[in-house]
Amino acid sequence: MTATVLFVLLLGVAVLGAPLFAVLLAVAMMGFYSRGIDLSAVAIEIYRIADMPLLLALPFFAFAGYVVAASRTSERLVRLTRLFLGWMPGGLAIVSLVACALFTAFTGASGVTIVALGALLYPALTQDGYGERFSLGLVTSSGSLGLLFPPSVPLILYGVIAQQLGVGPFFAIEELFWAGLLPGLLMLVLLSGWSLWTNRHMARPRQTFSSGELFAAVREAIWELPLPVFLIAGIYGGYMAVSEAAIITAAYVVVVEVFIYREIRICQLPEIMRDSMVMVGGILLILGVSLAFTNYLIDAEVPMRLFNLIQRLVADKIVFLILLNILLLILGAILDIFSALVIMVPLILPVAVSYGIDPVHLGIIFLANMQIGYFTPPVGMNLFIASYRFEKPVAELYRATIPFMVVLLAAVLVITYWPQLSLFFR
Amino acid sequence: MTTSAAPRGLRRLQQILHRLEDLIIAGLLTATMGLALYQIVLRNVMGAGIVWGDILIRLMVLWLGMAGAMVATRQRKHISVDLVTRYLSAGWRRAAESLTTLFAGAICLIAFYTSLQFVISERAFGSLAFAQVPYWVCVSILPAAFLVIAVRYLIQFWLTLTRSPKAAS
Numbered sequence: 001m002t003a004t005v006l007f008v009l010l011l012g013v014a015v016l017g018a019p020l021f022a023v024l025l026a027v028a029m030m031g032f033y034s035r036g037i038d039l040s041a042v043a044i045e046i047y048r049i050a051d052m053p054l055l056l057a058l059p060f061f062a063f064a065g066y067v068v069a070a071s072r073t074s075e076r077l078v079r080l081t082r083l084f085l086g087w088m089p090g091g092l093a094i095v096s097l098v099a100c101a102l103f104t105a106f107t108g109a110s111g112v113t114i115v116a117l118g119a120l121l122y123p124a125l126t127q128d129g130y131g132e133r134f135s136l137g138l139v140t141s142s143g144s145l146g147l148l149f150p151p152s153v154p155l156i157l158y159g160v161i162a163q164q165l166g167v168g169p170f171f172a173i174e175e176l177f178w179a180g181l182l183p184g185l186l187m188l189v190l191l192s193g194w195s196l197w198t199n200r201h202m203a204r205p206r207q208t209f210s211s212g213e214l215f216a217a218v219r220e221a222i223w224e225l226p227l228p229v230f231l232i233a234g235i236y237g238g239y240m241a242v243s244e245a246a247i248i249t250a251a252y253v254v255v256v257e258v259f260i261y262r263e264i265r266i267c268q269l270p271e272i273m274r275d276s277m278v279m280v281g282g283i284l285l286i287l288g289v290s291l292a293f294t295n296y297l298i299d300a301e302v303p304m305r306l307f308n309l310i311q312r313l314v315a316d317k318i319v320f321l322i323l324l325n326i327l328l329l330i331l332g333a334i335l336d337i338f339s340a341l342v343i344m345v346p347l348i349l350p351v352a353v354s355y356g357i358d359p360v361h362l363g364i365i366f367l368a369n370m371q372i373g374y375f376t377p378p379v380g381m382n383l384f385i386a387s388y389r390f391e392k393p394v395a396e397l398y399r400a401t402i403p404f405m406v407v408l409l410a411a412v413l414v415i416t417y418w419p420q421l422s423l424f425f426r
Numbered sequence: 427m428t429t430s431a432a433p434r435g436l437r438r439l440q441q442i443l444h445r446l447e448d449l450i451i452a453g454l455l456t457a458t459m460g461l462a463l464y465q466i467v468l469r470n471v472m473g474a475g476i477v478w479g480d481i482l483i484r485l486m487v488l489w490l491g492m493a494g495a496m497v498a499t500r501q502r503k504h505i506s507v508d509l510v511t512r513y514l515s516a517g518w519r520r521a522a523e524s525l526t527t528l529f530a531g532a533i534c535l536i537a538f539y540t541s542l543q544f545v546i547s548e549r550a551f552g553s554l555a556f557a558q559v560p561y562w563v564c565v566s567i568l569p570a571a572f573l574v575i576a577v578r579y580l581i582q583f584w585l586t587l588t589r590s591p592k593a594a595s
Contacts (some may be wrong), residue, residue, distance in 0.1 A: 017511045018526035021495075022533045029536065040544035042537060043568050043570020050488040050564070053480070056462070059490055063455065120427050213540035247462040270452035274497060277451050282505050288491070379508060 006030060020339045021286045024293045031296030045292035049284055053243060054160050054173055059280045060246035061151045064253045065107035066276040071263040074116040076221040077103060078124075083217050087209045088095055089202065090326070093126050093195035096121045096138055101146030102228070108153035108279075111385040114143040129202055131416060137400035138195065141408070143188060144374035147337075147367050150182035150235055151246065154337050154370070155180060156362040157283065161345045168353035171360050173242050177235055178425040179360045183368060183415045187408060194407045223256045283338050290342040303350040310351055317355045321416050324352070325369060332373015338380060340370060357419075364422040368412045373400045401416040434549070446502065451493050458486040467579040478556035485564050492571035524586040531579030538572035545569055 005105035007027075014023045025042065032041050049055060081095045088094070099121070104113045118372045125135035147154055159173040218225070231249060234240035240248070257264045264272070297303060314320045331340050345366065352362045374382045377398050417423060462483050468475040476482075498504050506526075511519055548562035557560040 013526055013529050014507055015509050015520040016526050017506045019506050019507050019530050021504060022530040025537060026533050029533075029540075033546060038535070038543075039540040040547070043541035043544040045567055046541075046568060047488070049491065050481075050484045053484065054472075056483060056487055059455065060459070060486055125559075223521065224556075243462075244466055247459060247466065250459060251463055273455045274448045274494075275492035277455060277490055278498045278501060278503055279494070281491045281496070282498045282503060284488070284491030285495040285498075305495040334509060335507060336505055339507070379512075400514055 001383055003034070004292075013078050021282075021289045022288065026291045028280075028289065028292035028296050032292075035299065037309050041295075042289075042292045044296055046288035047163075047379065048291050049288045052160055052164065054156065054163065055220070055284070056243035057151065057156050057246040058153060058160075058283065059277065060243070060250040061106075062108055062153060062280050063273060063276040064246070064250040065112075065153075066272050066279075067250075067253045067257055067264065068103075068115050069107050069112045070268070070272055071261060073224055073257075074099075074103060076217070076224065077303070078117065078120050080221050082219045083209070083214045090093060090196040091120075091127055092194045093130065093134075093199065094136060097142055097145060097191050097195070100139075100142035100148060101184070101188055102144035104142075104144060105149035105152045108155050111143060111381055113146075113391055114382055114385045115140060117144065120388060129197060133396075133400045134195075136386070136390060136392060136397060137402070137404050139390075140397055141375050141401045141404035142191075142381055143193070143382040143385070144371045146184065147371045148184035148187070148364060150177040150180065151231065151242070151249075152180075153283075154341060154367055155363070156242070157287070157338065157341050158345065158366060160287070161341060162291075162349060162359050162363060165294070165349055167350045168359045174235060174238065175426070176363055178240075179364050179422040180367070182421050182424055183364050184419065185410070186414060187368075187411045190403065190411050193246040193404070198403070208360045227252070238306065263356065286339060286342050290346070293343075294346040297346060303347055306347060307354055312373050313352075317357070318401065320352075320355050320415070321357075321365075322347070324365065325412065325416055326385070327402070328366060329372060329376070330367035332370045332380075333372075333376035334379060336374070337367075337370045340373075341366070358423060361419045361422045365412075365416050368415045372405060372408050372412065443499075445453045447493070447497060447500075451490065451497065454486060454490055454493065458483060458490065461486070481556045485542055489567045492567045496574045496578070502539040520586055522590075524583055527579045527586060531576050531583055534576035534579060538569050538576055540570060541565070542569040548579045 010023055010026055014020065028042055029039055032039055077099050078095065082092065083097045085091045085095045085098065096117075100117055102112050103117050107116075112375060117390070122135055122139050125138065126132055126389070129139075146152065150153075155176060156173065160178045163170070163173075176240070226263075227249065230246060234245045234248075235242060258269065259267060310320070314323060328340075328344075331344060335343070348366075349359060349362060353359060357365075374380050375386075375397075377394075378384065383394055383397050385391070386397055461479065463484065465475040467481045468479075495504075511522055514522060545562050545566050545568070547555060549560070551561075553561045556562045
């Protein structure tokens with residue numbers, strides 16, 4: 001009884017905007033207290049963060065992403081992709097999708113894609129004759145595209161959480177990176193196809209293919225071009241551990257942007273470092289606290305009870321997957337991706353595994369659903385960032401993103417019910 | 427911003443402390459990156475790195491995270507479920523804010539106390555984490571960070587309470 005009251009109270013402060021880590025911390029403490037365990041157990045659980053080698057990748061990729069976002073990489077990226085693809089009819093829409101996906105994968109879907117790339121692409125799209133609503137919808141919904149491509153921070157975080165849970169077959173983080181590849185491409189292809197079809201009556205773009213221009217753009221971006229190559233070769237090729245790739249990437253990006261392009265002054269670096277660590281700190285604290293929270297959940301056999309309950313109600317794997325999709329879409333609209341991962345993966349993973357769903361596949365399903373959540377009303381973060389950036393009312397963005405949401409929902413269904421797409425490279 | 431009510435001297439002190447905090451984070455991140463790069467070079471050239479290097483790097487990541495969380499508190503950037511505050515009037519929003527900051531401050535104060543107890547007992551026990559570094563030193567970031575976070579939330583609580591309703595909107 002008291003527990004229920006406390007739980008409702010905690011839910012209340014959470015909904016009123018209390019920091020999530022404090023709410024989880026309170027739950028964990030209540031759990032330990034009720035079972036007579038000394039509360040210093042919380043400190044021991046948080047300290048376990050220092051035992052996770054994979055976590056090393058997080059601060060360095062985050063820092064590299066912030067450096068890239070602070071420089072003019074976005075301009076060079078758009079210029080280059082435009083020269084490659086912009087001459088086709090509907091090319092600029094595809095340019096936008098590809099550039100946003102690459103940028104988001106690298107900068108960790110923190111909304112910076114809309115700020116950095118959307119600001120370039122939105123005027124370019126409308127100038128090229130794309131409708132305003134289409135252009136707005138495109139840049140808003142592309143802000144989370146690329147979440148499934150490495151080295152996206154949510155992808156790594158899922159790997160960290162799933163690995164430390166130790167439920168189901170063990171997988172290496174590289175497997176998760178491989179698994180995101182085809183589903184991510186599917187989203188890109190579907191969105192590109194839809195963009196081409198809906199703009200099929202548009203005049204051909206004025207941009208023509210010129211090898212001189214292309215040479216100039218390549219030369220301009222020459223120092224950043226190796227970045228995806230050595231990331232891909234390093235991670236997919238197995239030459240580097242993910243954390244090593246993160247460290248080398250961060251160091252390389254600093255050298256290139258500060259000393260070669262000179263777009264970031266050395267005295268700006270402490271501020272960029274601080275801002276990236278604020279993001280990392282927010283995630284790590286929630287993660288650390290959730291270790292204590294999860295420990296409580298497991299000791300209280302919550303996943304077990306949840307599983308029994310669901311098993312009684314849902315016998316079929318397909319039905320379970322349908323319910324999972326609905327649940328994740330709702331969660332994605334309410335919670336941000338990091339808290340959703342930290343809270344829900346420990347609950348869902350054991351249940352999903354017992355329905356025979358591969359943990360790697362579950363990760364891709366989870367993130368694909370969450371990606372839509374970024375621009376789902378009422379609280380999709382990217383809606384507000386776009387509304388702020390493009391000075392449009394949020395309601396207009398709701399309408400503008402609907403077709404893109406429908407296309408991505410179709411992609412999510414394919415990803416969910418066709419596991420081979422995610423597990424192709426196994 | 428939130429400190430507009432504080433006297434000038436206090437505000438200056440706060441600015442210096444914030445700057446110091448930023449520089450510590452930058453220094454720590456640079457050091458971690460340097461050590462990690464050095465480890466990679468050693469491993470690939472010499473075939474073996476510093477034995478406790480990886481443990482130290484992981485520990486530094488924890489410290490970085492906690493320091494980042496301290497700054498996140500000051501910048502009000504902690505992840506939260508912002509479901510209803512958007513739709514509240516200024517007065518209700520203020521009430522919600524004072525409730526949530528007080529709650530967070532109190533919880534962090536408990537976390538500070540319990541993790542301090544943990545550090546003290548570990549110190550008495552005297553085990554080593556790696557090389558010659560005692561375990562309790564490594565853990566001491568937890569009470570330190572929780573204390574700073576708790577104080578910050580309690581200051582925010584106080585400011586929310588005392589701020590005039592006009593300034594709140």
